[in-house]
Amino acid sequence: MSEPFAVELRDVVKQFGDVVAVNHVSLRIRDGEFFSLLGPSGCGKTTTLRMIAGFEIPTHGEIYIHGERQGYRPPNKRPVNTVFQNYALFPHMTVAENIAFGMEMRKIPKDEIKRRVDEALAMVRLSGMANRRPKQLSGGQQQRVALARALVNRPEVLLLDEPLGALDLKLRKAMQIELKALQEEVGITFIYVTHDQEEALTMSDRIAVMNDGIVHQVGDPETIYEHPADRFVADFIGETNFIPVRVVSLAPEIVVELGTGQKVQAGWAEEGLAPGDKAVLSIRPEKMDLLEPKKKPQSPSQEMAYVPGVVTHLVYVGTDTRHTVRLGDGSEVVVRLQNIYVGEEPWEIGEQAVITWNAAHARILKE
Amino acid sequence: MSIETPELAYHERWERIKARFGSWGLTTYGILAFAFLYLPIVILILFSFNESRSVSKWTGFSLRWYGEMLKDDKIMISMWNSIFLAVVSTAIATVLGTLAALGLERYSFRGKTAVDSMFYLPVIIPDIAMAIMLLLFFNMSGIGFTPWKVSLFGVKLAVPYSVIIGHVAFNISFVAIVVRARLAQMDRTLEEAAQDLYANTWQTFRRVTLPMLMPGILGGALLAFTLSLDDFVITFFTSGAGFNTLPVRVFGMIKKGVTPKINALSTLMLAVSLSLVVISILLRTRSGDEESVQMGF
Amino acid sequence: MERLRRNPELQAWLLLAIPAAFLLIFFMAPLVIVFVYSFLERGKYGGVEWVFTLENIRRVFDPLYFKTFVRSFYIAIVTTLITLILGYPLAYYIANSPPSRRNALVFALMIPFWTNFLIRTYAWLTLLRTHTGLINVTLLNWGLIQKPLPLFGNDFAIILGLVYGWLPVMVLPIYAALERLDRSLLEAARDLYASSFYAFRRVTWPLSIPGVVAGSMLVFIPSLGAFVTPAILGGGKSLMIGNIISNQFLGAHDWPFGSALSMVMMIAMLIATLIYFRWTTSSEIAT
Numbered sequence: 023m024s025e026p027f028a029v030e031l032r033d034v035v036k037q038f039g040d041v042v043a044v045n046h047v048s049l050r051i052r053d054g055e056f057f058s059l060l061g062p063s064g065c066g067k068t069t070t071l072r073m074i075a076g077f078e079i080p081t082h083g084e085i086y087i088h089g090e091r092q093g094y095r096p097p098n099k100r101p102v103n104t105v106f107q108n109y110a111l112f113p114h115m116t117v118a119e120n121i122a123f124g125m126e127m128r129k130i131p132k133d134e135i136k137r138r139v140d141e142a143l144a145m146v147r148l149s150g151m152a153n154r155r156p157k158q159l160s161g162g163q164q165q166r167v168a169l170a171r172a173l174v175n176r177p178e179v180l181l182l183d184e185p186l187g188a189l190d191l192k193l194r195k196a197m198q199i200e201l202k203a204l205q206e207e208v209g210i211t212f213i214y215v216t217h218d219q220e221e222a223l224t225m226s227d228r229i230a231v232m233n234d235g236i237v238h239q240v241g242d243p244e245t246i247y248e249h250p251a252d253r254f255v256a257d258f259i260g261e262t263n264f265i266p267v268r269v270v271s272l273a274p275e276i277v278v279e280l281g282t283g284q285k286v287q288a289g290w291a292e293e294g295l296a297p298g299d300k301a302v303l304s305i306r307p308e309k310m311d312l313l314e315p316k317k318k319p320q321s322p323s324q325e326m327a328y329v330p331g332v333v334t335h336l337v338y339v340g341t342d343t344r345h346t347v348r349l350g351d352g353s354e355v356v357v358r359l360q361n362i363y364v365g366e367e368p369w370e371i372g373e374q375a376v377i378t379w380n381a382a383h384a385r386i387l388k389e
Numbered sequence: 390m391s392i393e394t395p396e397l398a399y400h401e402r403w404e405r406i407k408a409r410f411g412s413w414g415l416t417t418y419g420i421l422a423f424a425f426l427y428l429p430i431v432i433l434i435l436f437s438f439n440e441s442r443s444v445s446k447w448t449g450f451s452l453r454w455y456g457e458m459l460k461d462d463k464i465m466i467s468m469w470n471s472i473f474l475a476v477v478s479t480a481i482a483t484v485l486g487t488l489a490a491l492g493l494e495r496y497s498f499r500g501k502t503a504v505d506s507m508f509y510l511p512v513i514i515p516d517i518a519m520a521i522m523l524l525l526f527f528n529m530s531g532i533g534f535t536p537w538k539v540s541l542f543g544v545k546l547a548v549p550y551s552v553i554i555g556h557v558a559f560n561i562s563f564v565a566i567v568v569r570a571r572l573a574q575m576d577r578t579l580e581e582a583a584q585d586l587y588a589n590t591w592q593t594f595r596r597v598t599l600p601m602l603m604p605g606i607l608g609g610a611l612l613a614f615t616l617s618l619d620d621f622v623i624t625f626f627t628s629g630a631g632f633n634t635l636p637v638r639v640f641g642m643i644k645k646g647v648t649p650k651i652n653a654l655s656t657l658m659l660a661v662s663l664s665l666v667v668i669s670i671l672l673r674t675r676s677g678d679e680e681s682v683q684m685g686f
Numbered sequence: 687m688e689r690l691r692r693n694p695e696l697q698a699w700l701l702l703a704i705p706a707a708f709l710l711i712f713f714m715a716p717l718v719i720v721f722v723y724s725f726l727e728r729g730k731y732g733g734v735e736w737v738f739t740l741e742n743i744r745r746v747f748d749p750l751y752f753k754t755f756v757r758s759f760y761i762a763i764v765t766t767l768i769t770l771i772l773g774y775p776l777a778y779y780i781a782n783s784p785p786s787r788r789n790a791l792v793f794a795l796m797i798p799f800w801t802n803f804l805i806r807t808y809a810w811l812t813l814l815r816t817h818t819g820l821i822n823v824t825l826l827n828w829g830l831i832q833k834p835l836p837l838f839g840n841d842f843a844i845i846l847g848l849v850y851g852w853l854p855v856m857v858l859p860i861y862a863a864l865e866r867l868d869r870s871l872l873e874a875a876r877d878l879y880a881s882s883f884y885a886f887r888r889v890t891w892p893l894s895i896p897g898v899v900a901g902s903m904l905v906f907i908p909s910l911g912a913f914v915t916p917a918i919l920g921g922g923k924s925l926m927i928g929n930i931i932s933n934q935f936l937g938a939h940d941w942p943f944g945s946a947l948s949m950v951m952m953i954a955m956l957i958a959t960l961i962y963f964r965w966t967t968s969s970e971i972a973t
Contacts, residue, residue, distance in 0.1 A: 075581075075585060076584075076585075077581055077584075077585075096584065096589075097581065097584040097585050098584045098585070098586075098587045098588055098589050099587075102585075103585055103586065104581075104582070104585045106578050106581070106582055107578075108576070108578060110576065110578040110579050110581065110582035111582075112579060112582070112583075112597060113579075113601070114600045114601060123583070123586050123588070123596070124585075124586030124587050127586060127587035127588045127589075127592060128587050171586070172585075172586075175586065175587070
C-alpha cells in the first residue's frame with residue numbers, strides 16, 4: 023500500500039432535507055498539495071470543506087485524514103484548521119489571544135505558546151500588532167491574523183474558505199502570491215475553496231471543478247484549462263466557443279460536421295458520444311486565427327480547419343481584440359487576436375474572413 | 390449667466406420655505422413632545438422640596454419631607470423589601486432566561502412554536518390578568534404565601550415566596566427576549582472557529598459564546614431588575630396581607646392623601662431608575678453595541 | 687456524552703427543562719386555573735364550589751359590566767390612536783436627527799419609560815386634581831378661569847395618563863423601523879418624480895408599518911388591561927375592566943366571576959390583535 027493521502031473523500035454525500043448539496047464525491051488530496059475546490063456559489067464546495075473540518079457530518083460516505091477515518095469526530099478533535107471566509111476572529115480577544123487560543127485549548131505550556139505566537143506574528147508580518155483588537159486592523163491584516171491563528175497549530179491540513187473574498191482586487195492579488203509562498207514555505211496541505219477561476223488557476227497544484235454537488239473534473243490548472251472534460255468545465259473556466267456540430271466518425275479520426283455541412287477534425291471527443299449524435303465543438307477564442315479568403319492555402323493539411331464567415335462585431339480590449347464572426351449557418355464564433363501586428367490592416371465589420379485552427383485544440387463535448 | 394424667469398424664482402423660494410419650515414416644525418414638535426414627557430416629572434421633583442403640605446402651591450424650599458421619609462420605618466422596610474426582591478428574582482430570572490434563550494435560539498425541535506409562545510406570553514399578557522392568575526394559583530396550591538425570613542443589614546425582612554415566584558415568572562421572558570436578540574446577532578462562525586481550534590463544547594461556550602453574550606445577559610438582568618423594582622400590580626395581588634414594596638407603599642400613601650412625602654419618595658425612586666439607565670448606557674457604549682439601543686432595552 | 691453531542695434535540699431540552707418547567711407550573715397552570723374557575727360557582731366565603739355553571743360568563747355580558755367593557759375598549763382605542771398621532775412624528779424627528787444626537791434622544795425617551803409607572807401616574811394626579819391640582823390652582827390664580835376645569839376623575843384623565851405612560855413604547859418600534867429605512871429608497875422615490883409627501887406616503891409609511899403595528903399592540907394591550915391609571919386618575923368614579931376584576935378579588939370575593947372577566951378580557955384582546963394584524967397586513971399590500 024502506498025502512502026496514505028492527506029485527505030481522502032470516499033463517495034461522500036451530504037443532504038440537507040431534500041437538497042443534495044454534495045453528490046457522491048470522491049477525492050484524493052496529496053500531502054503538501056495546494057488543492058482548490060472551484061465552482062459557482064451553491065455548488066457544494068463549502069459544504070465539502072465543512073465536512074472535512076467536521077462542522078457537517080456526511081449523510082453517506084467516509085472522510086479520511088492521513089488514512090484515519092473521521093466518522094463523527096468533532097471539529098476540535100480533527101488535525102485540521104480552518105481560515106473562515108469572514109475570518110471569524112474573536113472580537114473580545116486581542117490578536118495574540120486569538121492566535122494563542124488553539125494552543126491553549128491543547129494545553130501547550132505557556133512559554134511555548136508565547137514563543138509560537140511571536141513566531142506566527144513574525145511570519146505574517148504583524149509583530150507590532152499583538153495587543154490590538156481585530157476591529158482595529160485592516161481587512162488584509164485581519165486576514166493574516168486568521169491565517170496565523172490556523173497555521174500556528176501546525177495542522178496536517180489547512181482549510182481555506184474563500185479567504186480572500188472580502189478583500190479588494192489589488193490586495194487580493196498580493197495576498198494570492200503571499201499565500202502561495204507561505205504554503206510552499208510551511209509545506210502544509212492547503213484545501214482552498216474559491217469561485218474565482220483565475221485565483222484557482224494561478225495558485226493551485228490541482229483543482230477540482232464542482233457544480234451542483236458533483237465533481238466535474240480534477241486536474242492541474244493546465245489540464246483543466248486546455249483539456250476541459252465536459253461542457254461545464256469548458257464554460258466555467260475561461261472563455262470558450264461552443265459551435266453546434268454533428269458527430270460523423272470517432273475513429274480513426276474524430277470528424278464532425280458543422281451546421282454548414284463542412285466537415286472538420288477534432289483532437290478529442292468526450293466519452294459516450296456516437297456517430298450521428300449532436301454535440302458541440304469547444305475551442306478557446308485565442309486558439310484561432312483569421313485569414314483573408316484569398317490567403318487560404320490551396321491544399322490545406324488535414325489537421326487544420328478553415329471555416330469561412332463574416333466579421334460582425336469588434337471589441338477592443340487592450341491586449342487583444344475580440345472578433346465576432348458569423349458562420350454560414352448563423353452560429354457565431356469569437357476569435358481573439360493579439361494586437362501585435364504592425365502595419366497590417368485591421369479587420370472591419372462586414373468583411374469576409376476565414377477562421378482557422380488546429381484540430382488538436384478542438385474538443386467535441388456533449389451538448 | 391442664466392436668465393431667471395420670475396416663475397422659477399418663485400418656485401425656488403417656495404421650495405426653500407418648505408424645506409426650512411419642514412425641519413423647523415419637526416424640531417419644534419420634538420421639543421414640545423419631550424417637554425410633555427419631562428414636565429410632570431420635573432414638577433414632581435420640584436414639589437418634593439416644598440415647605441408646606443401642598444403639592445400645588447410653592448411656599449419655600451425645604452428638605453423636611455426627605456427627613457420624614459427617612460424617619461418612616463414602614464418606608465424603610467418597603468425599600469429593603471424592594472431591593473431584596475429585585476436582587477433575588479433578577480438572579481433567578483437571568484439564569485433561567487439565558488438558558489431558555491440558548492435553547493430557543495440555537496435549536497429547532499418538535500413543538501418549538503408552542504414553547505416559543507409560552508415564553509412570549511408573560512410579556513404580552515396584561516399584568517392585572519397575570520396577577521389574579523397567580524393569586525388564584527397560590528391560593529389553590531397552598532404553596533407560596535409563606536414568607537422567606539431574612540435579616541439584611543440588621544433589618545428583618547419577610548418576603549413571601551409567592552411574590553418572588555411571580556416576579557421571576559414575568560422576568561424570565563424579558564431576559565430571554567433580550568438575550569435572544571443578542572444571540573441572533575452573534576456570528577455563529579466564531580463558535581465554529583473555536584471548535585476548529587480544539588475547544589470542546591464547554592470551552593467554546595465559556596470562552597467565546599458567554600463573553601460575546603455578556604452585554605445581552607447584563608442588559609436582560611438590568612431590565613429584569615428595573616421591572617421588578619417598578620412592579621406594583623403583581624406584587625400587590627400575590628403578596629397576601631402586610632407585605633409592602635416601595636410601589637405598594639406609594640399606592641397605599643396615595644390612597645390616603647397626597648403629601649410632598651410621596652414626592653420625596655418618588656424622587657428617590659426616580660434617582661434609582663436614572664442610575665440604572667446610566668449603567669445601561671455605560672454597558673452599551675462599552676460593548677459598542679448599536680443594535681440593542683434600538684431595542685429600547 | 688457522545689450521544690448528547692449528536693442529538694441537538696436532547697441538548698435543547700436540557701437547556702429548556704428548568705425555565706420551561708418553571709413557566710409551566712407558575713404561568714401555564716395559573717392560566718388554566720383561571721379558565722377552569724370561570725365555569726365554577728362562587729363559594730360562600732370566597733373560594734369556589736366545584737359545580738359547573740355558565741352564569742359567570744353570562745354576567746360578563748350583563749349591561750352593568752358590559753358597559754365597562756365597551757368603555758375600556760373605547761379608552762384603549764383612543765389612547766392607541768393618540769399615542770400613534772403623537773408618537774409617529776416624534777419617532778420621525780428622532781430618526782431624522784443627526785446620528786450623534788440620535789442615541790441621546792433615544793435615551794431621553796427611555797428615561798421616563800424606565801421610571802416607575804405608578805410615580806408617573808402620581809405626577810399627573812398632582813397636576814390634574816380638581817381643586818388642589820397644580821393646573822386648576824394656577825389657572826384660577828391667574829384669573830384665566832372662574833371655575834376649576836373638569837380634568838380629573840373622568841375618561842380624559844385616564845386617557846391622558848395612559849398616553850403619557852405608553853408614549854415611549856409607541857415611539858421606539860416606529861423609530862427602529864424608520865432608522866432602518868434605507869435613505870436611498872427615499873432618494874430613489876424623489877428621483878422618480880415623487881413629491882416629498884408622495885415619497886412619504888408610498889415609501890416611508892409602508893415601510894414603517896411593522897413598527898406602527900408593534901407600537902400599537904404594545905400600547906393597546908396594557909391600556910385595555912389598565913389597573914393603576916384608572917385607580918388613581920379615575921378618582922374612584924371612572925373605572926375600567928381591570929378595576930372591576932380586582933374588585934372581585936379584593937372586595938367582593940367572587941373569584942369565579944373575576945376569572946370569567948379576565949378570561950373574556952384576554953380573549954377580546956386576542957381577537958382585537960388578530961383583526962388588527964389582518965387589517966394592517968392587508969392594507970400594507972393595498973398601498
